Amino acid sequence: MPAPLSRAVLIAALGCTLSACQSSAPPPVATVPAAPAAAVAPLPTGTGCGPSVARTQAIVATDVKTGDLSAPVGARFGADLSKAEAACAAGREGEAMNLLAAAKARYGYR
Numbered sequence: 001m002p003a004p005l006s007r008a009v010l011i012a013a014l015g016c017t018l019s020a021c022q023s024s025a026p027p028p029v030a031t032v033p034a035a036p037a038a039a040v041a042p043l044p045t046g047t048g049c050g051p052s053v054a055r056t057q058a059i060v061a062t063d064v065k066t067g068d069l070s071a072p073v074g075a076r077f078g079a080d081l082s083k084a085e086a087a088c089a090a091g092r093e094g095e096a097m098n099l100l101a102a103a104k105a106r107y108g109y110r
Helices: 004-018 049-066 071-089 093-106
Strands: none
Touching (some): 049 093, 071 093
């Protein structure tokens, strides 16, 4: 009677013969192209209502451009951001930040 290890080798060889010994190597992985540099704009820096609103406007514009946000929703979001921008320009920082926070919450942004 063959040893247990020999039996396992015999079974593996027989299985290989029956299944045409397919390679166990993983299939090649397709590479995903990087997003074009033009699709990602540099975000405004700074603190306060002006840069905060401008950053959000840039993110929304990029999301619309890349298709992550539909154009009609982007337009409505932009209109809400314009109200925050106007309040900021008028020196009403608190109001502007509240409008910005409300708009971001309404459209699911943080």
